[in-house]
Amino acid sequence: MSQGSHVISIFNPQSAEAWKLSPLNNYLIIACSFIMIVVVGLLIYVTIKFRAKAGDAEPKQIYNNRTVEAFMIGIPFLMVSFFFYQTVKVMNETEPTVQGQVPTVVITGRQWWWQAVYPGTTVVTANEIHLPAGKKVLLQLESQDVIHDWWIPSFGPKMDMIPGVKNYLWVTIGKPGVYEGACSEFCGKQHAWMRIKVIADSPADYQQWLLNKSKAALPPADTLALAGAVIFNKKSCADCHSIRGTPAQGKSGPDLTHLASRTTLLAGMMTNTKEHIKRFINNPEGVKPGVRMPRFIFKKDTVNALVAYLSNLK
Structure with missing residues (x-):
């Protein structure tokens, strides 16, 4: 099946839930733009109209203007009320109850x-x-x-x-x-x-x-991969990683049963190739600083065998 990547953006909704959220996002952008235009416009107007000139007296002070106060309080109140209603509405539509539901x-x-x-x-x-x-x-x-x-x-x-x-x-x-x-x-x-x-x-x-x-891991395809499987289970690899159908049942690292069928490694850090697997095995900290996997000083032949085995796990 041909699979295409999509633009990573809130403005590119690709789910029913995102489509319901999209109008709320648009309303918020419109409201924020309106506030910015009003504030910047008033700032420019006041700066020009009331700029200081030689001989100017103290500007006239205005107090208790109920019309201005009504606008200053009423418009924000209406906007907040509108967004509160829309938010609750969208939350109810996109977050229905999960009681008794089995997660996918x-x-x-x-x-x-x-x-x-x-x-x-x-x-x-x-x-x-x-x-x-x-x-x-x-x-x-x-x-x-x-x-x-x-x-x-x-x-x-x-x-x-x-x-x-x-x-x-x-x-x-x-x-x-x-x-x-x-x-x-x-x-x-x-x-x-x-x-x-x-x-x-x-x-x-x-x-x-x-x-x-759901199937167990494929058996090693050749003598080099077979040697890698033996090394994987004898060394500390099997203490952290799980490969179904083998003695490796570790739980602290990623499951590697079908590693070779993934397109990327290290949560999207690099493409899944033999060379990248080899680089990571040789120096995990150097490839992804802070990673929990320790560095093992393996001989070249050992690393090649491990790479052959892991690359076979489709």
Whole structure:
């Protein structure tokens, strides 16, 4: 299926929720522009009309002008009331109750990557999150460590991810494609490289994706990859990472069961290539400063075997 990327902007709504928020955004921009024009216009008018001239007396002082006071109080009151009504209305439309609802995906923010677990399946992935287009889906948003914030501008609402708290977002994606966002709450050293990538599939493609990603990891395809699998499970890799169908069942790092099927590495920091995998294994801190993965001093042959194994995990 051909998937196109979309402009990352609140002015490019691509979900039912974003379309409902869009008029409110436009109203707010119009109101702010009106206030700016009035304030700047009055400032220019007063500056020119009442500029000091030689021999000027004290300007006439005006007190208790009820007409001016009514405008100064009435117009802001009406604007605030209007936006309060519109905000409550849109919140009720975009944030219906979640009681008794099973989330489509549970997304956990971590320093500095996203874990995605699909309830009712064995699918666990990281950073690239698949969702069905044209269907109303429920995201359960959590945090493992600090406060993160899930936001894809084209989807409209964003939501904080707070340790110990389960927050929710409804999303109805308009059409298949690739939608990008980022963590919008400062969460540490690599906050800038905590990108979000949602791939919206047609319902049929989404079910096929779930079926494929429910499977265990492929066995090593050659002797070099087989050697990499042995090294992966003997070294500390398996203590942090999980690969379904193997002894590796670590939980603190991203699930690598289908790593080779992802297009990017390190939460969108670089493309998924053998060379980039090798660079990261050789020097994690040098590639992504602050990353939790320690640097192992592996021999060249060991690194090549690990890369061959990881590149086989489709």
